[in-house]
Amino acid sequence: MSRLTEAASPSHDLRLLLAAAIGWVAVLAALRLPAAGVVALAGAGVAAAAAGTWRAIGGGHEEVMTRESRAAVLRRWQTVMLIGSVVTCLVVVTGCQRLTRSAGPIPAAAQSHRLVQVDAVVQSDPRPIAGAAGRTLFLVRVDCTRVTLEGQTSAVSSPVLVFADGAWASISWHETVRFRMRLKLPDSSADDVVALGSATGAPLVLARPGPLTQAMERLRADLRQVTAGLPGDAAGLVPAMVIGDTSRISPELSADMRATGMTHLNAVSGSNVVFVMMAIGWIAGWLRVRARWRVPFVLVGLAMFVLLCRPEPSVLRAGVMGAIAGLAMTWSGRRAGPAALGAAVVVLLVVDPWLAASFGFALSALATAGLIFFARPWGAALARRLPARMALVADAVAIPIAAQAVCGPVIVLLQSSVSVVGVPANLLAAPFVAPATLAGVATVLSAPLGQAAAWLPAHAAALPALVIAWIAHSFARVPGASLPWPSGVLGAALLAVLTLVALLSGPWVIERCRRHPGAPAAAGVIVLALIVPVPGLNPVPPQWVYVACDVGQGDGGVINLGAGRAVVVDTGPDPDAMDGCLQRLGITRIETVVLTHFHADHVDGLSGALRGRTVREIVTTPVDAAGGSGSEEEPSREPQVRAVAAAAGVPIRTVRTGDALTWAPDVVGRVLWPARTIEAGSVQNNASVTLDLRAHGLRLLMTGDLEREADTAVLAELRAEGQPQFDVLKVAHHGSKNQLPALIDAARPSVSVISVGVDNDYGHPAPATLDLLRSVGSAVFRTDLGGDVIVSGTAGAVQVRTSR
Known part of the structure; x- marks a missing residue:
């Protein structure tokens, strides 16, 4: 049997893992279904468990069967019983926890x-x-x-x-x-x-x-104090790797680790738990703990480590998976791996059903599965082709490749691209994870004795941490570090199918490649031709200046800074639509996301803009979003925006009238509004950040959702400057009728762009607004009719293309 197909060996018992996977899907459904749906789902689980139990004990077996066929049938119905039992348990627990959480006022x-x-x-x-x-x-x-x-x-x-x-x-x-x-x-x-x-x-x-928690908190505080003086990124990365404290990790490092698939290293992960368990086991040996007590000794030590890191969902996930994997190695070695992983998934979903919707949980489970099924056979196959002294290198290469291969579809959901540098970056970083983690733990234990005692282990942890940070920064800046990939569920499904085909056909492909050495190159050319855009077919000219993305009924604009960099002005209502537009433009780094105001059609796509990209900052209006909000005012999305930004580690700042924004020598902006809160009309619309942008020879007026009341103040600003005319106007509020004719007459844009959804319920754009724009000689382009509106050219020679 080929070592590459050893993962399919019947020596693996997959029943509990299969039941856990089906139970996971059931929990996802139970989190979203109404109460009647949850009851029905639990009933289906009970029925499956009952049917499996009945058939497993011999009910309904009237036909004559051989011993082998009877054993096969029994095994199948035992599997059905197990699946039904797990689904019932998880759905009932999920329903009970939902009821408990939602009980009360x-x-x-x-x-x-x-x-x-x-x-x-x-x-x-x-x-x-x-x-x-x-x-x-x-x-x-x-x-x-x-x-x-x-x-x-x-x-x-x-x-x-x-x-x-x-x-x-x-x-x-x-x-x-x-x-x-x-x-x-x-x-x-x-x-x-x-x-x-x-x-x-x-x-x-x-x-x-309690006293135990206070003691652990003192240890955490001591570690933060000791590591505060470490050089560079080590000050934030060491406490992140050791106790999961990411408060001091810089946004740049966080973005670069995300771009290189190394985010599992800037928090407590399964690998950290494994290293800690190994260290505790070594201490048990040094203390001559009897063999029968070593497993409890390690588990107690692991429990203390989890308390130190705080038993939050991500830490519990790492701790439970590490503990069960370690016990599986003690009991029956690799054969127990799938069952151990299935048990870990079930236990964690019982403790916290909301983990089922966590990308971190999915990545952790998939990475563990990759290591169980593929790392060892791939490492063995590679070791046969290496000198004996380099056998360890084979495992070091196989582990990150196996983890990355199975995690790819979930990563695509997060960043809509396939990392080319993820495997080599993780491969280079792998040897430095254990020294950083173990030296960090030594720092925690010595910190209560004083900074002098902790200085040496802290700096010992800093050295490998700095290397890990350097690897992340370096690989994130490699040209072509990631390939664009279709976003959403379809993109993830496509990559999952391709991965499955590659895994199943791997031995056959390798054998054919030996016979026909040119075949891999030809296949690679075909794959790249299918997934990489062809420049000649791309409607976006190389020197584009501004694109109004087709994001539906909302605003999402992009200003080109060159070399894959951009400024984004609003992000529309749909994360996938905004992400797709930025992919089409090849944007990998955003210097500033300007959110003009906090209505959903301008900000709900923020997570899509952040997906898989380095983002330096977010700029918003200073006007209190809640101020003046009445019953007719659309709810503010400010809390959601701040939560998304905080999760991504992107700082937010506010701007007001007179502030200057500089992104490149030929791309600068001036904030024309807001200067104050306007209570008349929509408080939030009239709080829109309004920009006078000069980009690559063009002048653009970006007006958010301004209404007449704020238009008057903007017009006064422009007239005070004495040069109110523009090449491009992003028409306010999707072309609604609430425009100030004097502002449009003063601006006299050569081109007017209206970002608006097809067949929207608001009647946008208003016929009166279209007539007003045409009356000043402006050419009008609409996203509902043309898709993405792409602006290029220079002053007096504006060129416009559309994507359809």
Whole structure:
């Protein structure tokens, strides 16, 4: 049997892993289905378990069978029984946890944006994010235990994500606090919080965490203090790798590790757990712990490590998978690997069903599966072609390749590209992970003795950490580091099919390549021709200046900075549509995302713009999004924007009238608005960041969703300058009728671009607005008719193409 196909060996028992995979899908469904759907899903699981049990004990077997066929039938029905049992268990647990979380008045209060008082346990450190008007806000996750609404107090168990001010900066993990907040609903019922809250005032600390937790928190604080003086990226990367504290990782390092597929290294991961378990096992040997007690010794040590890192979902995931994998190695070696992975998935989904919707959980499980099924046979096959002294190199190469191969489809969902440098980057970084982790743990243990005692292990951890950071920075800047790939589920499915075909046909392809050496090159040319855009067929000219992306009923614009760099002005309502436009333009780095205001049709695509790209900053309006919001005002998406930015590690700042923006010698901007809050009309529309941009010889006026009230102030700014005419106007508010004719007459744009959705319900663009634009001699281009609108040329010679 070929070593490359050893993964398919019947020595692997796949039943529990199959049941866990089906149960995982069932949990995803149960998180989104209404109560009746969850009951039906659990009923289907019970029926499958009952049918499997009945047939497994011999019910219904009337035909005569041989011993072998009877064993095969029995095994099949045992598998059905196992799948039904796992599905039933997971769906029931998920339903119960959903009921527990949604019980009480918090969901109803969030629906009506009520103000409540709660007692809650803090579940995360306060994470600073930029707020409106230059304020610093803090993002804190809490588990509410009591809620008081209209004088009625109820016991609850509801997780809430809180946006708070500086009074929360000193709050610690696992403190019990009392505070007031205004609630709103999250985006989806599948979110792992039941509400978003805006805290009012300072929290009152009711109780400190227990002695063990306080001791662990002191160790974390000591590590942060000791590592604060480490050089460069080591100051943030060492505590991230050792205890999962990513607060000091720079946005540049975070983006580069994401681009090179190394994000698993800037947090506590399965590999860290394995190294810690190995170290604890070595300590057990050094202490001469008896063999029968070594596994409990290691597990106790692992439990303490998890407490040190805090038992958050990502840490629990790494800890449980590491523990079960280690026990599997003790019990029956590699054969128990699939069953151990299946058990890990089931245990984690029982503890936290919302992990089923986590990309991190999917990547962790897939990477572990890749190591179980493919790393060893691939390493063995490679070792046969290497000198004996380089046998370890074979495993070092096989491990990252196996992990990357099976994780590829999920990574495509995150960044809509296939990393070319992920395998070599991880391969080079792999030898430095263990020294950084173990030296970091030694730093934690020695830090309570003083900084002098911890200096040596801290700097020993810094050296490999700096190498890991250097690898991430270097590979992220390699030209062609990633290939564009279709986004969304279809792109992931395409890569999954190609990966499966490659795995199954690997031995046959290798044998044919030996006989026909030119075949791989020909196949590579064909694949590249299919997935890489052909420049001659691309409607985007090389020297394009501005593109209004076809994002539906919304705004999403891109200013070209060259070499795959850009400025993005609004991101539309759809992440996939915005990501697709940036892919078509070849944008891999965004210097600034300008979000003109916080309406969904301008900001909900932000996650798509960030997907797989390095983003330096986000710029927003300083006007308080909640200010003046009445019943007719569309809800602000400011909390969601700040949550997405915080998760991606992208800083946010605000701008106002008179601020200058410089991205390149020939690409500069001036902020014309806002200078104040306008209460008339839509507060948020009239708060739109309005830009006078000069890019590659063209002058563009970007107006967001301005209405007449703010148009008047912008016109005054332009007239004060004495040069109000523009080459390109991005027409405000999708061409609505609420335009100021005097502003359009003063601007007299050669080209007007309207970003608008096909057959929208608003009647955009208004016929009166189209007539107004044409009356000043402006050529009008619309995304609903032409798709992407692509502007190039120079002043007086503006050229426009459309994508369809």
